[in-house]
Amino acid sequence: xxxxxxxxxxxxxxxxxxxxxxxxxxxxxxxxxxxxxxxxxxxxxxxxxxxxxxxxxxxxxxxxxxxxxxxxxxxxxxxxxxxxxxxxxxxxxxxxxxxxxxxxxxxxxxxxxxxxxxxxxxxxxxxxxxxxxxxxxxxxxxxxxxxxxxxxxxxxxxxxxxxxxxxxxxxxxxxxxxxxxxxxxxxxxxxxxxxxxxxxxxxxxxxxxxxxxxxxxxxxxxxxxxxxxxxxxxxxxxxxxxxxxxxxxxxx
Ligand code: C2E
Ligand code: MG
Ligand code: MG
Ligand code: MG
Numbered sequence: 001x002x003x004x005x006x007x008x009x010x011x012x013x014x015x016x017x018x019x020x021x022x023x024x025x026x027x028x029x030x031x032x033x034x035x036x037x038x039x040x041x042x043x044x045x046x047x048x049x050x051x052x053x054x055x056x057x058x059x060x061x062x063x064x065x066x067x068x069x070x071x072x073x074x075x076x077x078x079x080x081x082x083x084x085x086x087x088x089x090x091x092x093x094x095x096x097x098x099x100x101x102x103x104x105x106x107x108x109x110x111x112x113x114x115x116x117x118x119x120x121x122x123x124x125x126x127x128x129x130x131x132x133x134x135x136x137x138x139x140x141x142x143x144x145x146x147x148x149x150x151x152x153x154x155x156x157x158x159x160x161x162x163x164x165x166x167x168x169x170x171x172x173x174x175x176x177x178x179x180x181x182x183x184x185x186x187x188x189x190x191x192x193x194x195x196x197x198x199x200x201x202x203x204x205x206x207x208x209x210x211x212x213x214x215x216x217x218x219x220x221x222x223x224x225x226x227x228x229x230x231x232x233x234x235x236x237x238x239x240x241x242x243x244x245x246x247x248x249x250x251x252x
Pocket of ligand 3: 155156176210
């Protein structure tokens with residue numbers, strides 16, 4: 001059986017689970033958000049990485065079930081954490097394939113209503129390289145979603161080919177700098193990133209650094225004046241029970 005075939009029904013069988021990775025506010029070090037990351041608990045292969053199964057899911061259409069499940073889980077836990085007094089935002093990755101489906105608007109509006117999530121609590125992350133293909137159409141769709149009170153993050157910034165001009169046209173609320181830029185050993189392009197960060201922050205866009213593994217990376221993040229940081233230095237993606245513990249400790 002191919003991965004693509006085996007993915008059929010995986011959500012219904014309970015094999016797709018949402019793990020979460022903390023994001024900290026750079027200034028205070030507090031956990032202010034988490035990103036939902038899909039894991040496939042395969043009966044014989046073990047834990048399968050989203051790097052392997054998300055592209056298959058996009059090709060075969062199962063991304064719609066998987067994506068809906070991840071959004072549901074993200075919203076459900078966001079509401080649950082709020083109930084417990086934890087003020088934590090939740091980001092969920094959304095594929096361009098999902099974004100292209102007309103029902104995406106009703107789907108997201110329903111979720112925000114069902115879980116009574118305040119504006120900005122839920123952010124959807126769109127990968128830079130998936131965006132640029134049809135920039136105008138995507139920008140229009142994102143603007144509509146943003147008007148619902150959703151946060152819109154441009155993920156993996158620095159891996160695609162978007163220009164500063166294109167960036168300024170996108171109705172985003174958050175920019176996620178790809179880990180390749182945060183972890184780079186030479187500072188080539190550093191000035192440009194700093195410029196992009198400054199430009200977007202001036203317009204109220206939050207800047208998040210990905211892949212922060214070391215104090216050195218964190219220094220770069222501070223130098224760039226990023227708002228939030230995510231990476232192994234603060235915590236790996238973890239099952240939801242571990243997030244509960246982390247939040248409980250942080251508040252105690
Ligand atoms: P992403 O959205 O950019 O997520 C960040 C990835 O970087 C995650 O990989 C995370 O585990 C990894 N990461 C976090 N901190 C560090 C670090 O300090 N060092 C290193 N080396 N890596 C770090 P993961 O969980 O394997 O996910 C890979 C990609 O799969 C995601 O990249 C995202 O594009 C995609 N993905 C994951 N879940 C979903 C989903 O539910 N829907 C969609 N459409 N895509 C998803
Ligand atoms: Mg992401
Ligand atoms: Mg990323
Ligand atoms: Mg990625």
